Amino acid sequence: MIDNLILGLEYAISWQALLVIVIGVAWGIIGGAIPGITGSIAVALLLPFTFTMEPALALMMLAGTYVAAEYGGGIPAILIGAPGTASNAAVVLDGYPLHKSGHTGKALGTSLIIGTIGGIFSVIILILLAIPLASVALAFSAPEYFALSVFAITVVASLVSNSIVKGLISAIFGLMLASIGLDPFTGEQRFTFGMPELSTGLEILPVLIGLFAVSELFLMAIKKQQNKNYSKGVSTQFPTYRELRSTWKATSIGSVSGTFFGLMPGVGGTIGSWVAYNEAKRWSKNKKKFGKGSLEGVAAPEAANNAVTGGAMVPLLALGIPGSTTTAIMIGALMIHGISIGPIMFTETPEIPYSLFIGMLIAQFTMLVIGYLIIKPAIRISATPPPILLSVIFPLVFVGAYSISNHTFEVGVVLLFGVIGLLMKVYGFSPPATVLGLVLGGYIETNFRRALSMSSGDYLVFVQSPIALIFLILAVLSLAAPFIQNRLMTRIKENHT
Amino acid sequence: MNKGTFIASLIVIGIGVWLFWGSGSLGQTSTGQDPLGPAFYPRLLAGSFIVLGSILLFQQVFKQMNMASQKVEDEEDEPEYMSFKNKMTIISIILLGVVYIFVLDSIGFILATTLYIVALMLILHERTWWKIGLTSVTVSVVLYLLFSGVLNVLLPTLF
Numbered sequence: 001m002i003d004n005l006i007l008g009l010e011y012a013i014s015w016q017a018l019l020v021i022v023i024g025v026a027w028g029i030i031g032g033a034i035p036g037i038t039g040s041i042a043v044a045l046l047l048p049f050t051f052t053m054e055p056a057l058a059l060m061m062l063a064g065t066y067v068a069a070e071y072g073g074g075i076p077a078i079l080i081g082a083p084g085t086a087s088n089a090a091v092v093l094d095g096y097p098l099h100k101s102g103h104t105g106k107a108l109g110t111s112l113i114i115g116t117i118g119g120i121f122s123v124i125i126l127i128l129l130a131i132p133l134a135s136v137a138l139a140f141s142a143p144e145y146f147a148l149s150v151f152a153i154t155v156v157a158s159l160v161s162n163s164i165v166k167g168l169i170s171a172i173f174g175l176m177l178a179s180i181g182l183d184p185f186t187g188e189q190r191f192t193f194g195m196p197e198l199s200t201g202l203e204i205l206p207v208l209i210g211l212f213a214v215s216e217l218f219l220m221a222i223k224k225q226q227n228k229n230y231s232k233g234v235s236t237q238f239p240t241y242r243e244l245r246s247t248w249k250a251t252s253i254g255s256v257s258g259t260f261f262g263l264m265p266g267v268g269g270t271i272g273s274w275v276a277y278n279e280a281k282r283w284s285k286n287k288k289k290f291g292k293g294s295l296e297g298v299a300a301p302e303a304a305n306n307a308v309t310g311g312a313m314v315p316l317l318a319l320g321i322p323g324s325t326t327t328a329i330m331i332g333a334l335m336i337h338g339i340s341i342g343p344i345m346f347t348e349t350p351e352i353p354y355s356l357f358i359g360m361l362i363a364q365f366t367m368l369v370i371g372y373l374i375i376k377p378a379i380r381i382s383a384t385p386p387p388i389l390l391s392v393i394f395p396l397v398f399v400g401a402y403s404i405s406n407h408t409f410e411v412g413v414v415l416l417f418g419v420i421g422l423l424m425k426v427y428g429f430s431p432p433a434t435v436l437g438l439v440l441g442g443y444i445e446t447n448f449r450r451a452l453s454m455s456s457g458d459y460l461v462f463v464q465s466p467i468a469l470i471f472l473i474l475a476v477l478s479l480a481a482p483f484i485q486n487r488l489m490t491r492i493k494e495n496h497t
Numbered sequence: 498m499n500k501g502t503f504i505a506s507l508i509v510i511g512i513g514v515w516l517f518w519g520s521g522s523l524g525q526t527s528t529g530q531d532p533l534g535p536a537f538y539p540r541l542l543a544g545s546f547i548v549l550g551s552i553l554l555f556q557q558v559f560k561q562m563n564m565a566s567q568k569v570e571d572e573e574d575e576p577e578y579m580s581f582k583n584k585m586t587i588i589s590i591i592l593l594g595v596v597y598i599f600v601l602d603s604i605g606f607i608l609a610t611t612l613y614i615v616a617l618m619l620i621l622h623e624r625t626w627w628k629i630g631l632t633s634v635t636v637s638v639v640l641y642l643l644f645s646g647v648l649n650v651l652l653p654t655l656f
Contacts, residue, residue: 169509221621395637415595456532
């Protein structure tokens with residue numbers, strides 16, 4: 001393990017790696033600060049620039065953006081009371097009152113410094129958990145992999161949509177999209193409708209970019225911009241060491257809560273930050289200050305948001321299971337390079353996971369420095385009017401899609417799935433579940449059929465392995481998860497609004 | 498009843514039936530390596546679509562019957578921001594994208610993208626001519642140089 005960490009360190013401290021991390025982080029902060037651009041969209045927009053990079057570098061750059069977008073998303077939450085991403089919603093409660101009372105710098109500084117601490121904590125947990133988990137997962141065979149993927153999809157399908165049926169339909173839609181192209185066992189063409197472009201299946205990235213980024217851009221085009229001049233008069237006087245130290249309890253709660261909820265597929269930032277806020281308030285000596293501009297109230301959800309990133313990387317790297325949209329995009333980015341994420345990566349291409357560990361740590365420190373330096377330009381850029389912003393982003397998305405195969409077909413795919421994603425969002429379906437289905441589809445089908453071929457068609461193969469059985473039971477139980485999540489969230493939100 | 502969800506459930510059932518039927522041509526022969534045959538998995542997905550689509554449909558019909566008996570006003574499942582005007586804006590942007598795809602290869606990246614941005618900004622109610630001119634030309638040229646020059650992507654050109 002130490003040898004591999006040194007190998008990762010060598011990769012991550014090369015000038016190329018440091019450069020891509022700086023670019024990734026800077027874009028993450030700016031992108032995250034733009035209302036409407038979530039962390040996953042910021043990562044998706046960066047994808048075309050990674051196609052020609054070494055896989056390890058590509059992943060480090062995307063991880064830099066992922067990490068920094070969590071901080072960036074807190075900026076509009078504090079300045080205009082409108083969170084850049086759903087996971088920043090809890091920051092509004094105390095960040096916005098701090099801004100209104102002239103303590104903007106203290107809120108932004110707490111968000112940055114405490115966010116970094118939360119992030120570093122989660123990367124350490126990532127390293128401690130992912131490596132042993134990956135070695136356990138190496139012993140998995142087809143039934144276990146199948147059961148694990150079904151569990152991941154079911155959780156995301158039931159948690160991310162407001163109706164379980166719609167969530168499951170969304171997930172199966174993803175599985176269907178993944179089945180387009182060659183049959184993995186017989187090589188027969190399936191559902192290609194005679195189109196040569198579909199003969200090897202749909203490229204994952206254009207579908208992803210369409211479902212997430214383009215559908216959101218359509219919505220951005222019709223939403224009214226709030227408070228154009230919010231960049232004026234922002235104080236950047238950061239909190240003192242004493243003030244920061246006073247938030248240690250909230251920071252610890254946030255870091256643990258974020259990492260814990262980040263580990264679970266489909267749960268992620270939103271619930272992690274609300275639970276952190278709630279618990280920080282419960283354990284605080286200054287409960288009454290919460291909601292009126294408490295630094296602890298900013299620290300807890302911000303530590304949690306950033307800690308989610310390390311947590312979410314654990315199932316991604318160790319098991320090859322993306323629990324969130326951003327991690328699904330990262331799988332897509334590596335697929336372009338012909339690399340599949342999962343436990344095998346730790347033995348076959350150890351430089352990728354290990355350089356990512358170190359790269360994510362470097363990204364946290366980079367975020368601390370760049371976050372301070374570019375706070376004002378980032379605020380100014382984030383106030384760019386939508387017509388100009390969209391005029392840059394739409395063509396960027398199109399040219400990015402074109403560059404995947406030098407063909408306008410992919411641009412059409414991006415646009416088509418942008419429309420599908422929009423309709424899904426408007427009518428309460430779940431694009432994240434579709435994406436997970438698409439990303440895991442090949443994996444599920446191959447392992448399902450392989451398991452049955454191992455057992456000569458006997459379905460008991462899925463319940464004879466205790467691990468597979470546990471995952472399948474969890475998959476069924478996860479259908480009850482939305483009720484638990486809704487009750488928890490309603491109770492927390494009622495407490496604070 | 499939510500009209501959008503009702504239509505969506507019909508579409509889901511329709512796709513399920515269509516794929517179930519379409520998978521028939523994939524062959525049923527099972528081999529030792531693949532005891533279920535190539536049609537099984539696509540049919541499993543299509544079948545799940547039919548079942549889930551039907552549940553969604555029944556949920557809507559049941560809701561409608563409940564509302565009719567309680568004489569409750571029909572609820573709308575489209576979010577408020579989906580007004581007629583906003584829908585038209587989105588449809589215009591989609592159509593503009595379709596046109597862009599069709600002309601990209603014939604008129605080249607720079608010209609197509611410049612015209613695309615001009616039209617997009619007009620759709621988004623930007624009327625300051627210098628802002629439109631500057632944004633459209635700068636963005637298309639910078640993207641061309643970046644992707645063609647730095648990232649070696651073969652973008653279509655006019656000549």
